[in-house]
Every structure is written in C-alpha cells, then in structure tokens.
Amino acid sequence: MEASTCKQDVLQKKKNAVLVDGVILNGPITDSKAGEKFVEEACKIIMEKIIQKADDVTEKVCEWRAPETLKKILDLEMRDTGESHQKLLQLCQDVIHYSVKTNHPRFFNQLYAGIDYYSLVARFITEALNPSVYTYEVSPVFLLVEEAVIKKMIEFIGWEEGDGIFNPGGSVSNMYAMNLARYKFCPEIKEKGLSGLPRLVLFTSEECHYSMKKAASFLGIGTENVYFVKTDERGKMIPEELEKQVQRARKEGSAPFLVCATAGTTVLGAFDPLDKIADICEKHDLWLHVDASWGGSALISRKHRRLLHGIQRADSVAWNPHKMLLAGIQCCALLVKDNSGLLKKCYSAKAAYLFQQDKFYDVSYDTGDKSIQCSRRPDAFKFWLMWKALGTTGLEERVNRALALARYLVEEIKKREGFQLLLEPEYANVCFWYIPPSLRKMEDGPEFWQKLRRGMREGNYNLNSTHIQWTLIA
C-alpha cells in the first residue's frame, strides 16, 4: 500500500469513528499482531528456559535470594504507563530465573516433581481458550471430559457408580466431603444452620492433613469437635481407638457424623486400615470419607492398590492427580459414591440467571450448581490428555517407579554412615534421621535423642522419593 493511500485510510477511519464518552469505539483496542509476536517470543523463552531445562541436573533448582534482595532485583512496581515488550520479556526471564524449578529432578520440596509434557499442553490449551466450567453451552468439551475422567476414577475406586467434581485442592475436597456428610446427616442444616443443634463431631487420625482442622473451623463445626484418633507406630489410625472415641462422643451427647480416614498421610505416607474403619462406620451409621489426596494414585497400580484395600466402602474420596501422577497444580477431584443427586442437592443455589431449566439440551450437563465456586477451571482436562497419552499402563509405571525409588533410597540409607531410617516405608515417603558426626559415637538413649532433636534442623528428614518432599518432622 502506498503511503498516501494509507494516510487517506486513516483519515477515513477517523471520520467514521464512533466516539462515546471520549472513547473511540470502532476498531480493535489492542494491536493483535504485536500481541501475537509477544506471545511467540515469550513461548521461545518458556521453551528454552523452562521446558528444555526441565531434566537438566546441571541447572540449579533455585537461584536463592532473600526477600529484600529479590525485591530489589525484580522491578515489582506497577506504574501508570506500560513497559515495552523488550522490557517485559526481560522481566519474564527474571521471573523464571529466580523461581524454583519444580520440574527439576532434584526438586525435593513438595509432593510432586518432574514435568509431564501432555498435561502441560492441555494447560496451555485451556489457558488460551480461557473457559469456565459451569454450563454445557459454554464448556461443552470440558464438561464431557470431566464426566469421562470422573467415571474412570470411580472405576478405580471400585464403585459401580457415583458422582464427583474437580475443585481447587485436596483441602477444598475435604471441605466438600465434610459438608456433604453433614447434609446427609441432617439436610435441614443447609437452611437452618448449626445454631441450636447438638455438637457435631467428626473423627480423623492424629496424622491427618491439617486441612481437617481448617475445614472444621470454616464450616462452623469448630476445631475442638475434630476428635483425633491415636495412630500406631506406623502412623495408621487404630480402629479400636476410633471405636472408643465414637462411644465417648455418644456418651457426651454430641452427634458423630463423619470419619475421615487418610490414605497416604503427609509425613509418614501411612494408609489407615480402611476395611476395619468401614466396619465401625457401618455399625455407627457414620459417613466414611477417605482423604486419598496423596495416596489415591496408588489405585492405578495393580501392585500397590492393596494399600487402599477397602476404599470401595467409602462414601467419598479426595484424590489429587497433580501429586504423584504429575497432572499439574491444581488437579483435584472429590468423588462421591452416591448417585442419587446428593452432591447437587447439597450444593445447589439454583441461580436462575445461569442454570435455566428449559434449555434445549440435557441440563444435567450443567454441573456448575454442584460446586461451591461459580467460575471453575477445567482441571480434569489436563489429567485426561495425560491419560490418553500415557495410557493406564504409563500412569501405573509412574506409580511403580516412585515406590521403587523409595525402596532404593531406603537401602542406600541403611548402607550409609550417619543416617538412620525412622521406619520402613510403605509408600513414597522415606523418613530418616541424619546423625551429626558429634553424635555418631553416642549411645542410644534419652540423652542421644534429646541432643538429636535439639539439632533438628540438620536432623530428622522426611524424603518423599521422586514426587518428593523434604520436611522437618516437628
């Protein structure tokens, strides 16, 4: 195009401009070509600096800086005018440089590690599509995918049918379950609330995840009404102690309604004896929820699923494929055995502007009213694409490998001076003490342990092999 034509074009556009409240309305608000180029250049950086380096052990896991130092390095301030693309790309590089590389083979901090290329692609797709999963008309594919994934997960739990919903975290899944159990126990609470009712009481083990207390407090039940059941030397709930606690609660005149068992505790990786716990729940008519956020993935392995023996007797299960299976944070499902619509009855608010009942398709696909959220992310999709890519066998290998690595680590610890295994692991958590040289010749006894505990920062570690966690046991 010649310059003169171009100028004419601009003048013509100005002439036709629709001006409302000082804003020119016609024409795009952003320069899409420049925007696309920016995305392309940023993707190159992401590819080179994150994805291609994911399995490079020669890279640092973290370029550590203290908060005040890092603040000075990063230009955090948001200003009146925007920055150039060049400056923004530099910022992106800095953000990557100073972030922890959770994909790194030596990232030993939390319950996950390593990169999964398929779930990553799924996440790029959903970020680009930017959907919200409440009604079929706005998220057709992602609702069908969620249905298929939930069905498959239910199959692995061993239920004949069921229901479920992906939500933002194992903690939230546990809250969902607690509220659902309460609704089943007394549906009126939804409208009337807890005021004036006897104390509702739930039971969980001493080794449970801290979200149990958070949930009890958030749901108005109160942390004191979480009765913690003693665990054995392996961190498993003792069924006889549970029985005692239920009887104690009944004697007090409170209202037991729920047992939360744990399949894969955070620190020891312990699995509660689900079958025996289910017997007690049946006897006392209590809802059985299994927090399998961490341990649920073992269900995929024919070799290790026996760890969750009895899980098919649970009323609800929390299971996070973003941990050992590497589906990317967050990917968490609450699964429910009931198939009579309990989840919907418990959670629905029947917002007429969103969930019209006279649509031209089967509105049972509008699952948004089962959720405590309104906008909701399509978290099932990344698990689905990964599953399609690897097959069940590939997922199974991931689990088997994690547990084999834990076994290997145990043998190495046993061989090495200055390390003492805390207990033989049954899952991927390996707990051990590091004995500082000054204590290695000391006799085992109260004084030894007092000194070891005092020097705990270099003492007791919980190494969660491969998908992985270093934590101090307090």
Place this chain on the structure above:
Amino acid sequence: MEASTCKQDVLQKKKNAVLVDGVILNGPITDSKAGEKFVEEACKIIMEKIIQKADDVTEKVCEWRAPETLKKILDLEMRDTGESHQKLLQLCQDVIHYSVKTNHPRFFNQLYAGIDYYSLVARFITEALNPSVYTYEVSPVFLLVEEAVIKKMIEFIGWEEGDGIFNPGGSVSNMYAMNLARYKFCPEIKEKGLSGLPRLVLFTSEECHYSMKKAASFLGIGTENVYFVKTDERGKMIPEELEKQVQRARKEGSAPFLVCATAGTTVLGAFDPLDKIADICEKHDLWLHVDASWGGSALISRKHRRLLHGIQRADSVAWNPHKMLLAGIQCCALLVKDNSGLLKKCYSAKAAYLFQQDKFYDVSYDTGDKSIQCSRRPDAFKFWLMWKALGTTGLEERVNRALALARYLVEEIKKREGFQLLLEPEYANVCFWYIPPSLRKMEDGPEFWQKLRRGMREGNYNLNSTHIQWTLIA
C-alpha cells in the same frame, strides 16, 4: 556413533541398571526430546487455532453439538495403552474446534471476553513452572508479586494499609469474608463451632450473587439466616430497609454480624450505596463486606470509580480482575482492611511440617497459612504482568471502553424497533426486552407482559456489553 558401539552401550547400560521391584531406576522415565517436540507442535496449533483467531469475527464463536453427538465425535475413552503424538495433536485440534471461543469479539455469554496477550504469557509461564504458593522458599517470586499486587489493589480501594489473598473465585472470596467477619464477631467459633450459639444473621440485597446463599450454607450459618434486603427500581439495596432488617433480627434475639453489599450486581450491574450502608454498619457494629467481584474494576477508572463511593469504609472487598480487566480465569482477590493479622489468626492451622517458625528468612512471607487451600496457584502474577504491560492507564482505558460500549448499545436499542430497554445502565450490563413481532402492536398492560414473559426465551435479555453476558432474567 556406529551400530556396534551403540549396541555395546545399551548392553553396558543394562548391566549397570538398578532394578528394584521390577523397575529399572536409572535413566529418564520419559523421552524428553520427543516430549519437547510435542509441546512445540501443540504450541503451533494453539497459536494458529486460538490466539491468531482470537479477534477474527468471521470465525464461529462455537461449533455447537449436542452432548450425545459431541461424545461420539470426541474419542473420550481412556485406555490401557497411550496414543501416538499424531493422534494426540488431532485430539487437541478437536478439543479446540468444539470449544467455545471465549476470546471471540462476539462471545456474549459471561462476564468476560477478549484476549489479553500479557496475562496469557504469564499463565503459560506459571503452568510451565508449576509452582505452589505457600512458602517463600518454594515460591519466592510469586509471593513477592502477590504482595505487590495486593498492596496496589488496596491503594485503589482507598485503604491506608491492609491484607489479602488470591483465591479460586469470587464465591470463595465471599466465603472468606463471611468467615472472617464471624471470627471477628466471636473468635471462639473457630474452636467451638456454632452449636449452642444464638443464630448468626447476615444481610445482603435481593440482587446479590448466589454465592451468598452457598457461603451461608457451607459455613454452617444456614441460608435462612441470610436476610435479603429490598432493592430500589435500579437494583440497589435500600439503606432504610437494611436498618429495618437489622432491627428485626435484634428483636428476634439473633446475632447480626455482617452486611454484604454488592458493587456491580450480576444481572442489573447495580451498585449498592456503600456510604449509607457503612453508616448503618458503624451504628450497629457490623462487618461490611463489599462483593465487588464484577464492579471492582471500575476503581481503576478515574471517571467511573465514583460508582463505588464509600468503598474505603468496607472491612473487606472481593474483586475479580479476571472479569472486566481480562486477567484470565481465575484471578480473584479477597482484600481486608485489618492489618493486625486477623486473616492469619482466623485461618491458620499452624501445620508444623510446612510452616516452621525457625527458618532463615522472614516467615511472614509464608502466607499459605492465611489460606483455606494448601496448594495454591499464583493467580496474582497474570494480573501483575498485564498491569506492567498496559500500565494503570491501559487498564483504565479497558474499563472506560467497556462502559462507553454499553452507552453505545443503549442508544442503538432505543433506535431499533422491537427492542425495549429495561433501565438506563450505570455499568456495563444492558438489560432489554426483545418484543416479538406478534406483540409489537399490542398495548402495554398486564396481558402484554404476561405474553412477553411467557415467550421469555426470545424475550428479556441482559447484555453485558463487551465483557459480556447474555442472560435471561427469570
């Protein structure tokens, strides 16, 4: 490398293989080169099929298929063995093809539309880094970014100081606020629960978001203890009616503790009169929460921030930059005026394995214990990068343009036969009736309205201009 050397190499590797429980442990579990290539090819598809088509009005918003048909088209089943990369890339194309294009200029369904390239890049970065935001040691950059963004949002609310947390949705933000107000009212509820206490009562308008009911039910307060205050003809809470409701609650012997005002209602886009409501809250010592999930973005515009006049008097505010500002789902902050640690006191469970107090940096950066979640996504980052790119002025333009578009639409509706405006909008929601030809000559009166409402599917629409929503008003 020659074939013979290569074979020798493989044999050598096999010889050195560490075999535990039938799993070979050395060497990578995945083919990273193939994985990277898959990501590259998928990124090309995402670029071509989503990003480059984002502003193309000639594309369809949705290739609609009914659930049963779509199930047949998509190969949803997860099998024992994985699929080839070629098959997976085809699957990705299908997923994109049949998904709703929420970036499309003619996506008129929910409270957002259009693409923001900067927040998208930020989301690609965080998906690739896969962080979880609880402690500084594992998310240094994202915790500092969240702090900076919250500080800036607080500045726009008009508080001198404050606190806050990004969380998965406006509904969840409202729950956070409700629980926080309850904790302030009676801290003991955290431990003791609601049992045996007088009925806690909260107030909100008839036009509030449905999450208020969900929150009251989830938190054990009960939906009947949400007292709905009448609204005026513009959908705004009537302060005198609020006063009456508070007095009614007191007379009943219940315990009022919270008023939830709305800044930008879902259907009408109405803003409650915050200043007058704040007077009543002060008088009765009630927590004032403002659900500005939708309307909060107007705070960025010097021209339109008067809509939220008085918001600085609120105790907490919910604000979702993923709606009008286009930061990508989900990007939602709960902001709290208190700066004495109320948020942490209310939510902490003090998990010793995660939140050790004797770390070598300032542990006030370990904000995870303020959250109801354990793993948490770095949602502040996408808002931050977008803000850096556009500057406050760019964000302001986005708001001004949305509201100017609404004005333009109103003028067009007024000009056009068969359309009737419901009310002059004050925000981006434009509510109107479409009058079917058969009713256009009919006199305004009870019969007319009865017929119009009966044919509602082609009747009353709420068009939320640009960032945008078509909804039926039930």
